[in-house]
Structures are given as structure tokens and as C-alpha cells.
Amino acid sequence: MQQENFSPEQSLQLIQSMISKTKQDMSDNSIYFLVWGWLTFFACTGQFVLKNIFQYEKHYLVWTVIIIGIVFSIYQGRKEGKTKKVKTYIDDSIKHLWTGMAVSFFVLGMILTKLGWGTSIFPFFIMLYGLGTFVSGSIIRFRPLIIGGILAWALAIGCIFVSYDYQMLFGAAAILVSYIIPAYLLRYRNKTANK
Amino acid sequence: MTQPEKQLTEKESLDLIAKMINKAKDACHDTGISAMMWGSLIAICALVRLSELQFDYRLPFDIYLLTFVAVIPQIYFSIKAKKKRKVKTYDDAFMDSLWMGFGITIFLMIFITNALFNAMEGYKDPAGHTAVITMYEFISPLFLLLYGMPTFVTGVSMKFKPMIFGGILCWVCCLIAIYTPVKVDLLLTAFSAVFAWLIPGIIMEKDYRNAKLELAVANV
Numbered sequence: 001m002q003q004e005n006f007s008p009e010q011s012l013q014l015i016q017s018m019i020s021k022t023k024q025d026m027s028d029n030s031i032y033f034l035v036w037g038w039l040t041f042f043a044c045t046g047q048f049v050l051k052n053i054f055q056y057e058k059h060y061l062v063w064t065v066i067i068i069g070i071v072f073s074i075y076q077g078r079k080e081g082k083t084k085k086v087k088t089y090i091d092d093s094i095k096h097l098w099t100g101m102a103v104s105f106f107v108l109g110m111i112l113t114k115l116g117w118g119t120s121i122f123p124f125f126i127m128l129y130g131l132g133t134f135v136s137g138s139i140i141r142f143r144p145l146i147i148g149g150i151l152a153w154a155l156a157i158g159c160i161f162v163s164y165d166y167q168m169l170f171g172a173a174a175i176l177v178s179y180i181i182p183a184y185l186l187r188y189r190n191k192t193a194n195k
Numbered sequence: 196m197t198q199p200e201k202q203l204t205e206k207e208s209l210d211l212i213a214k215m216i217n218k219a220k221d222a223c224h225d226t227g228i229s230a231m232m233w234g235s236l237i238a239i240c241a242l243v244r245l246s247e248l249q250f251d252y253r254l255p256f257d258i259y260l261l262t263f264v265a266v267i268p269q270i271y272f273s274i275k276a277k278k279k280r281k282v283k284t285y286d287d288a289f290m291d292s293l294w295m296g297f298g299i300t301i302f303l304m305i306f307i308t309n310a311l312f313n314a315m316e317g318y319k320d321p322a323g324h325t326a327v328i329t330m331y332e333f334i335s336p337l338f339l340l341l342y343g344m345p346t347f348v349t350g351v352s353m354k355f356k357p358m359i360f361g362g363i364l365c366w367v368c369c370l371i372a373i374y375t376p377v378k379v380d381l382l383l384t385a386f387s388a389v390f391a392w393l394i395p396g397i398i399m400e401k402d403y404r405n406a407k408l409e410l411a412v413a414n415v
Contacts, residue, residue, distance in 0.1 A: 089285045100348040114373045123307045131300045138292030160310040
């Protein structure tokens, strides 16, 4: 493992970041959960409506909305990188985790492109949503996210037993309980903590 | 009489802090025993399954059941490590939750793929292949996808290059395995397990033992 000798400046930076951590200065990552949560929720329900109500053939095109999420995440990440002077362990861990998650979603997309998007794809996606939120909740010690992750896993299991048409609704429900609701609760908590 | 307290200069204070941090870092080395065990076990399971397909024989039990048996020594290692560490660092908590989440996800993946196999029994794809066979070709890629995630995140968080490369290798092998037959998929799985877990585990264990030795010498 990499072993480094700390310069006095690095030591001070480390101390500063540790102080930020102990002050429970939990960075507000809820904006990412909200943007991604609402986009995915919209895509899941939109696909359901397009496929089952309007019988539109290219119902999957609704998923192109995730481009908005990618652009937003890059923009927000850069903005935060410029304005934030002290990076906490929490910031780093969340960044590493979601980098891993983003690659996993991409690789899963590649698998499903070959396997066929019309097959049972939602259990796999919901399972990964659960992993991301469960670990994020553990990192920032925020119980609603942990519970949201566990509920997403339960929905992934339930999802197997319904047809593809209804799996989309399970996807929407998973996003609601594991991203959107915990993100609003996190916002509320951070607001009251700052007061 | 108490000794007069020595006033440290700013530089001396920082040096002392740096020394303490480095000492703490030495004491924080993880053993690589779990990574070694899982790396060798997954590689063996994949190679045994490959030999079953290649030489057309079947063991009286599913070789992958060994992964469930391995949970017992894993629990023992975890309890031992927990008892040993005096302070639970932030990284420890992060790694614990990451790998616990991974364990649950692997269990779910087994459950979901089995359920899909049962649901697909009897169906045929447009090319006339049974859906079960089509699905079987994607089992290794799905698991490789999951192997890569915590390995990469652990590597990046611990600044441990062998695991960063190992995680990326799992994903690359996953992408290759999408287009290769099952036998090659199994070889890729064994290859990934060796490079993502077994080799990094050996390096971690070596580092851990060296750090322990250095600490023992320093405390003499």
C-alpha cells in the first residue's frame, strides 16, 4: 500500500479535514440523489405509460433523460471542486463509491444491450440502486438511506415475480423509497442542523 | 518533581503530528487473508466448473456451494479483526459497509438469476436457442460486474493500486465475457479473481506483516 510522509502543510490539511468531519459537517449530497431520483422516476413511469397506455413501440427512448443527469453531475462536481476548500473523508468516499456505481451501471447497460432490453432487466438495476444507497447511508450515517437501500433490495426480489410491463413500476417505487424520500429527509435534516 | 514541560516549536509540533499519523497508518494495515481466501476460492470454483464442461463430468455437488461454506471462516476473520483493532477508523466503517452491501448483492444476484432460470424454462429465443442457455451465457458477466465494483472502490479509497487495476480488470473481463462462450467466461472469471483478490491479498498480507514487524522493532 502507498506509504507517504506527510509534509507540515499536508498534516495541517489533514487536521483541518478531520475537524470538518468531527463537526459533523456532512456535505449535502442530497442534490445528486434528487436530480437522479426524479429523472429515473420520470423515466420508469414514463416508460410504463408509453408502453402500456399508448402502446408506443420505442417506449425505451424515455431513458435518454439520463443525459441530463450526467451533464448535471459533471457540472455540479466541477463547481463543488472549485468552491470547496476542505474535502472530508465523506466527500471522498461518496465520490469513489458513485464513480464505481456509475461504471457498474454502464457495464450493466452493455450486458443488457446484448442480452436484450426487453428481458427482465429491472431486478438488476434495482439491486444496484440498493447497493449504492445502502453504502451511502452507512457512510453518512443516515438511517433513511440505509433503510431505502434495504427496501430497494426487497423490491428487486419482488420484481422478479411480475411481468416486464410492471417491473417498471417496481423500478419507480425503488427510486422513490431509496433516493427521493431519503434525499428530502437529508435536506430537512441538514437545514435544521444548520439552524 | 515534575519535569518542566518542553515548549515545542511550530515545526516540531507538526513533525510530531506527522510522526503520529504515520505510526497510526502503520498500525492500520489490513491483513490480506480474506482477499486471498476469496480470490483462490472463486478461481478454483470457476476452473472446476470449466473442467466439468470440458471433460463432460459432474461432481456430486455444485462446486459453487463452497462459497457459502467460506462464509464461516470469513465471519471468524472479521470477528478476529474487530477484536484486534482498538479504534474503528472512518475507513474501516466505510469498507465494512461496502463489503457487507456487496455480500448482500451477490446473494441477491444468485437469487435473481436462479428465479429467472426457472421462469425461462421452456422458452426459446428468436434464434431457436432455449432461453435458459441464452441466460446462462450472461451469468459470468453479471457476477464479474459485481466483483469489480467494491474492488475498484476499495482500491481507490485505500490508494492501493493492485486493487484499482483488479477492479478495472473485472469490468474489462466482464465486457469481453459478454461476447465469448461460457468456457472462456469461466477462464476470465478465474483470471479476474486471481488478479483482483488473490494477488492484492498476498501484497496486503506481506505489507501487514512488515508493518507489524517494524512496529515491534520500534516498540523495543
